[in-house]
Amino acid sequence: MNVHDSRILTLGDIRIRLLDRLLFAPLNLTIHPGEVVTVMGPSGCGKSTLLNYLCGTLPPAFEAQGSVRLSGRELVDLPVEQRRIGILFQDALLFPHLSVADNLAFGLQAGQSRQTRRLRVETALLDAGLEGLGGRDPATLSAGQRARAALMRTLLAEPEALLLDEPFSKLDTELRARMRTFVFEHARQRRLPTLLVTHDPADADDAGGPVVVLDRPPALSDGNPTAAAADPENPETVPRLAPSGPRRP
Numbered sequence: 237m238n239v240h241d242s243r244i245l246t247l248g249d250i251r252i253r254l255l256d257r258l259l260f261a262p263l264n265l266t267i268h269p270g271e272v273v274t275v276m277g278p279s280g281c282g283k284s285t286l287l288n289y290l291c292g293t294l295p296p297a298f299e300a301q302g303s304v305r306l307s308g309r310e311l312v313d314l315p316v317e318q319r320r321i322g323i324l325f326q327d328a329l330l331f332p333h334l335s336v337a338d339n340l341a342f343g344l345q346a347g348q349s350r351q352t353r354r355l356r357v358e359t360a361l362l363d364a365g366l367e368g369l370g371g372r373d374p375a376t377l378s379a380g381q382r383a384r385a386a387l388m389r390t391l392l393a394e395p396e397a398l399l400l401d402e403p404f405s406k407l408d409t410e411l412r413a414r415m416r417t418f419v420f421e422h423a424r425q426r427r428l429p430t431l432l433v434t435h436d437p438a439d440a441d442d443a444g445g446p447v448v449v450l451d452r453p454p455a456l457s458d459g460n461p462t463a464a465a466a467d468p469e470n471p472e473t474v475p476r477l478a479p480s481g482p483r484r485p
Contacts, residue, residue: 242307243269245397245429250302252282252289259285260450263302267397267429272420272443274432277450283433286450287399290431291323292316306429307396322395322428324403324419328382330374336385337361337370343392360388380411387419391426398423400432404439416442 245267252259259282267273275283288294290304293316304311311319330339340357348356361367364384366377374382383403390398400419404412420443423430432443440447 243396243427243429244305244307245431246303246305247290248303248305250286250289250300250304252285252294252298252300254298260452263448263450265448267431269427269429270424272423272430272432272445274434274440274443274445274447275450276434276437276440276447278452279435281450281452283450284401287323287401287431287433290319290399291321292319320394320396321399322390322393322397323399323401324383324386324390325401326403326405328374328379328386330382330385330389332374334374335370336366336372336374336377339374339385340370340389340392343389345394356392360392364388379407380415383407383415384418387422391422395428398428398430400430400434402434405434405436413438413442420444 247263247265250263260277263286265273275286277283285294285298289298289300289302290311292311292314294300302312306320311321330336331342334342337357340360341353344353344356357370358367361370364381364387366381366385366388369377369381374385377385386403403419404415407415416439420430430443432439434440
């Protein structure tokens with residue numbers, strides 16, 4: 237079996253509370269290799285907080301429980317650096333004191349020779365359309381170039397899953413469409429289970445996968461509602477699905 241085929245991200249009965257208030261209905265979700273699942277919902281419902289929990293960076297003010305399994309490993313008790321999860325944010329977050337090439341090299345795992353590291357960075361720059369820009373200050377890049385550099389740095393770390401926290405939201409409409417294509421194609425090529433948080437239905441349409449809406453849970457009196465991805469054979473498991481266009485197979 238191809239090792240990439242084992243890259244399945246499974247969320248089991250995830251519940252996150254703030255001051256004893258449940259942010260969203262308990263979440264069960266399975267994301268397969270190369271699949272992009274979109275999470276939507278009103279501001280403040282816990283979308284980005286969910287990603288914090290998956291990454292291992294949940295602020296101490298929150299209380300969380302539930303299983304996070306990736307490639308057969310339970311991640312909940314692992315430190316951030318051992319989870320093998322990559323994440324992209326609204327801002328590219330490139331290190332301002334490093335060149336573009338050095339930013340990409342920062343994502344490489346230790347133990348590789350200098351020649352190997354240089355070759356991998358040069359290949360990533362070429363793949364991102366940034367050839368010849370490795371020595372530049374990140375501040376001199378355009379928004380699209382910075383976004384592509386941030387993605388390549390994340391991918392050079394060889395993650396086994398990818399989280400996207402509204403990474404297209406600050407781009408103009410045309411650039412946003414190009415960046416969606418760029419990011420989703422790279423995620424699919426690497427067979428990465430990918431979870432996208434967004435407010436934009438166009439992001440969900442381009443992602444082409446299931447859509448999960450995180451609603452604030454009602455008062456729980458006679459059972460716990462469960463948020464889940466679309467399952468046409470078991471529609472009762474889905475409290476609410478986002479309206480969207482046709483999905484890619």
